Amino acid sequence: MNGEFVNNSNCSTVFEYIDKHKAEHLEKLKEIIRIPSIAAENPDGVRRCAEYLENQFRLLGCREASIYKTKGQPVVYAHYDAGAKNTLAVYLMYDVKQVSGERWTLIKDPFSPEVVQMSPFGGVLVGRGTTNSKGPLMAFLNALFSIKASGLEIPVNLKFIAEGEEELGSTHLIDFIRENLDKLKDVDAVFSPSGSQSIKGDVTLTLGCKGVTEFELVCSGKNWRRGPVERAIHSSMNAIVESPVWRLVQALASMTDPDDPSRVLIKGFYDNVAPPTKEDLLLIEELAKVYDEEAVKKANGLEHFYNDLHGKELLMKAFYTTTLNIQGLYAGYTGPLFKTVLPEMAVAKLESRLIPNQTMTETMEKVRKHLDEHGYPDIEIREYPEENGVDDWSRTDPKSGIVKITIDTYREAGFEPQVWPYMLGSAPRYMFTKPPLSLPFIGAGLGHGARAHAPDEYYVIDGNDKVKGLVDSEKFYVKLMLNYSDGALN
Amino acid sequence: MNGEFVNNSNCSTVFEYIDKHKAEHLEKLKEIIRIPSIAAENPDGVRRCAEYLENQFRLLGCREASIYKTKGQPVVYAHYDAGAKNTLAVYLMYDVKQVSGERWTLIKDPFSPEVVQMSPFGGVLVGRGTTNSKGPLMAFLNALFSIKASGLEIPVNLKFIAEGEEELGSTHLIDFIRENLDKLKDVDAVFSPSGSQSIKGDVTLTLGCKGVTEFELVCSGKNWRRGPVERAIHSSMNAIVESPVWRLVQALASMTDPDDPSRVLIKGFYDNVAPPTKEDLLLIEELAKVYDEEAVKKANGLEHFYNDLHGKELLMKAFYTTTLNIQGLYAGYTGPLFKTVLPEMAVAKLESRLIPNQTMTETMEKVRKHLDEHGYPDIEIREYPEENGVDDWSRTDPKSGIVKITIDTYREAGFEPQVWPYMLGSAPRYMFTKPPLSLPFIGAGLGHGARAHAPDEYYVIDGNDKVKGLVDSEKFYVKLMLNYSDGALN
Known part of the structure; x- marks a missing residue:
């Protein structure tokens, strides 16, 4: 029954399906957020969440879906073979940070998520893991299920790698990857679903980390x-x-x-x-035009940057120190x-x-x-x-196919992304981007959430004219997968 | 009925009384130790202990015995008028340190003191405050009660000042003293009962503090x-x-x-x-001969003193840095x-x-x-x-009468005290030794206890040939009071 999925009319079928199933999709976010998969404290919750995900991958139609033990928390690996040209590894995390000592004010129980009205949005889903990272994870899975439920085929092959100890430093993910290199040898690029919009709706795309x-x-x-x-x-x-x-x-x-x-x-x-590449210098030039220094100061409670630097100088210091x-x-x-x-x-x-x-x-x-x-x-x-664990630096070439396609897809959706040569922080990307895999890695998606690792963590369900809510964020993932189906990703 | 108390035959009457009442005297130590007068945590315990002491002073026959409120814990003041020539202020503390977080192994409840056998002594009383400082305090009061019970008069006038917040830095004792200077104007010297023997039996007399x-x-x-x-x-x-x-x-x-x-x-x-006085240099010369550097290292878990100093050089550094x-x-x-x-x-x-x-x-x-x-x-x-609070330095002149008499009394008892020009630590003595009172202050007594502020705090009840137990320690206080009755104390 699954048909080809290459033109806009097909896309609108999926979009209609998503529009109609918003309530069920929201319910699926709540479902996974209710599982208290606190890596630091609750191995049983982590195990239940791994089993939940494994089942989701089976329901989606994955050829393989298994839980792999590590010396730490398990990795859920699944392979969806769409018979497509391109193969995308999908990096996910299903664990969450502790809640002990936190004072939540918008809901009673961080693991009983509820939709709460929050300005300047409409409803936001409040709960532990809503934005980091079960909201984007489930929005992405909802998008994939919607393609299938619309009678279409997912346009790329997918290899899911979901880890259960990102909040403990992804200590043992590297072991899984080393032991399963053969599973990943046909992968073209690594993708991680993410709510990449700021509270104002600006979209950020980072090409690596320190x-x-x-x-x-x-x-x-x-x-x-x-x-x-x-x-x-x-x-x-x-x-x-x-x-x-x-x-x-x-x-x-x-x-x-x-x-x-x-x-x-x-x-x-x-x-x-390494000195900045020509491409990096161009990115920094562009970034300096839109980087909102006052907003960064405000968000961090700062009065001065180092040596009162600003503009391109500030960014150069940020990236190369x-x-x-x-x-x-x-x-x-x-x-x-x-x-x-x-x-x-x-x-x-x-x-x-x-x-x-x-x-x-x-x-x-x-x-x-x-x-x-x-x-x-x-x-x-x-x-x-x-x-x-170890968090090595990571770089994805701005000239990679997946970077270009992602930027184009953002533009199609009306957003000009701020492209960072890398973020100032660190993340477990090096194991994908460095040899032997040497794959491009990007996190992308519309939508917004905040207060990760903090009380009243939320993920926007009903957006506004700039920040996209759940439905539009799912549609964007559909579009992205469609665009990833053609051309070289690496 | 109370007779004069000036010759050895009278002394032996008191000593016999002490010998006969060892069990009752030990019971009185337990009685006061059972009151949980933790200054930091238990104002009710502190109040009860103040009332207990006030009652003891009344029973002793004090003309005045009252509890004085301060901004912190109360001071118990009492005046015993023996009609004697010399007047001694007696500094006492009746509060104790917290026990929370401590693991006591010799007894269950730090406030239910028990006698436990401990080598190289016989029985030691274990409990919070046994050595710091309810043991010496009650041994001293036992000695005074024994004089009276033997039908004799205490040979000096006594002005008791018992504070309830030594463990909080004696913050408000200075207020009591400032407000009651008239009560103290006829005092000749300040005495604080103390178990001044080390575990080996060595006697230390300190003439001040930093x-x-x-x-x-x-x-x-x-x-x-x-x-x-x-x-x-x-x-x-x-x-x-x-x-x-x-x-x-x-x-x-x-x-x-x-x-x-x-x-x-x-x-x-x-x-x-201030450069060391001639007397101080002599004291240090003497001290260097007996100061057991290896024992100090062992007790403190040290391998080296600063710059590997030793002897007189080490002591000079200790006192004048x-x-x-x-x-x-x-x-x-x-x-x-x-x-x-x-x-x-x-x-x-x-x-x-x-x-x-x-x-x-x-x-x-x-x-x-x-x-x-x-x-x-x-x-x-x-x-x-x-x-x-404030702990200023304090000095008592080695030439003061009370110092000389105390040293002589130790010698009578067969001990050559190690005289320290001052201790390296600090104590609330300055309020007595500095103007306007300008009184000599000494802590003295035989006996030994240890583990102040620590689990299994103890005070020796049955001594050995060097370390005196409760009975001998009480007898020494009797002797000391007798010797203080004549000559100038200041």
Whole structure:
């Protein structure tokens, strides 16, 4: 019964189907959001959500749909063979962040999602995972089901990879990919459904991300063999006993410029940054025209950017600066008032965002060398790759087929996307974009949601003239799949 | 009926009474320890303990015994008029530290004290406040009651000042003293009963203490008007947003020598330390002969003192170095693994131990000036004098009568005390030793206890050949009062 799906009349059949089934489609968003798949806390919820997805892939008509165990949470893999020319891997995450400690005000239970009216939209669906990322995920699946329910064939072959521990750093996804490279060898590009609109309706397309290496510097009496070696002691002893806390402070201070601590003094720290390509410079030129600096300041509660940079200079700094951020710092007594204690250790949690072509290994070696050369061989560097995973940088060539087609599809829908050479943050894309797969990866879609990892997380169901709601977002996915069916994606 | 109390035969009458009433005296220790007078948590327990003490003072025959309200916990004041020549103020504390979070192993309930066998002693009384300080307090009161019960008069006039918030920094005791100076104008010296023996039986007599000023340095985007001003933001923004944490690290680092962070570079930080007196130098000379460096290292879990100093040099450093200790440090995310956050503030809890004749005011001015001159005028200094009180340094002249008599009494009992010009820590003595009272203050007594502020706190009931138990400790107080009755105490 499934017919070809290549012209607008077919498209309108699917669109009519979507219009008619808005209520059922919304119900499917609620269905998956009700499953408390908190990767950090609820393995049973994660398992149930994996089974739910596996079943959805079967219902869609996937040739294979299976749950793959990893050392962490399972990956749901499914293969939809449409007999089409192009094959798209679809990256999904089905886990969500914890809710403990959060004060939700719009609904009672983050796992009992409800539609609530919210200006400047109409109804928005409120609940944990609505925007990150079960809303876009289910909108995309709704679009695929709608194509089939309209008697048509999905225009591309799909290989779904749904992970259950994105919120834990995607630690074990890489294992699944390494072990199943043969399944992915015919893939042309990787696509991730996403509500890519801002609250104002602007569309962003990012072509990669920075890498990030996170590590603790631990200065302890135990390792130093000076100061309090076994445990914290009474601070009156400080007259004759040295302090590991002061030692860490001085070690940290040696790493940055006292007059501008954003400038890292570790030898070679800024080396191996690939210069921007001609295409990147053009993208940045365009971006500088539309990048809303005041809005970014407002959203982040800022009064000044670094050195009061703006325009193209600000963006160049944003994209091409390796950072050394202190995520956290602790030592000794941190409660109210004071406690007369000389602590036995101090810890700094550091993070460096890496730019292509820097490697985590070289950065960590430079940090180690700096500590050694500055007289701090005892200061320990602790990484936790087993629990924390690795987020390497990722680049998708602006000239890839999927990028061009996606931009064109946005334009067809009336949107001029802001194209970022990469985002400032990090994401588990490198495993697709780096060898051996070396695939282009993009996240795309209309629609908007916000407050990820925060109370009253929402996803827009009824949009306005700029921000698209559920129905239009599903239609856009249909259009996108149709456009992906022809031409080269990679 | 009360007779004179001047010769050894009378003393033996009292000693016999003490020998016979050991069980009842132990019961009185348990009685007061059962009252959970936790200053930080249990105002009702504190009130009950104040009432208990007030009643004890009445039973002893005090002319006045009253509970005085303060802005914090009450002070119990009592006046025992023996018609004697000398008048001793007796400083007591009746509050105790919290027990929450502590794992007691020798008894179940820290407020249901029990006698437990403990090597190298016999029985020790285990419970919160046993050594700090209800054990010595009640041993002293037992001694006084025993004198009276033997038909004798206490040989000195006593003015009891018992505070209920020593564990909160004695914040309001100074108010009581300022408001009741007339009550104290005929006092010759201040005495505080104390188990002054170490676990080996060595006796220590300290003639004062260091001052301490505690303060927080707070570096915030809010005050700096740079970096994240309102709240922590995503760390990917660090490429274009400055960090208050790095700023605090650099500000702190500027205060000490990178090559020796125990050396403070704040201008004038070591000024106004009074040179050691001839008497102090003699005391230190003597102390260096008996100060057990290895035992101190072992007790504190140390392998090295500062610069591997020892002997007289170590003690000189201990007594005459103004410290700048980091009690605690915190910023951003301090939980397990990592969180990609750029914190909006960082806090260091600092403490400086002051040597006579330094003042807190001058130290805080020097810190402020240092921050200002180094470009950190936005870094806030937070003190909490209302909640945290003030512990100024204190000195008692080694030539004071009470010091000499106490040393002689120790010698009579077969102990050569280690006399410290002052302790390295701080205590609320300055309100007695500085003008307008300008009184000598000593803590003295035989006996031993340990694990103050820690689980399984104990006080020795049955001693060994070196460490005195409850009975001998009470007898020593009797002897001490007798010796205080004659000669000048101040």
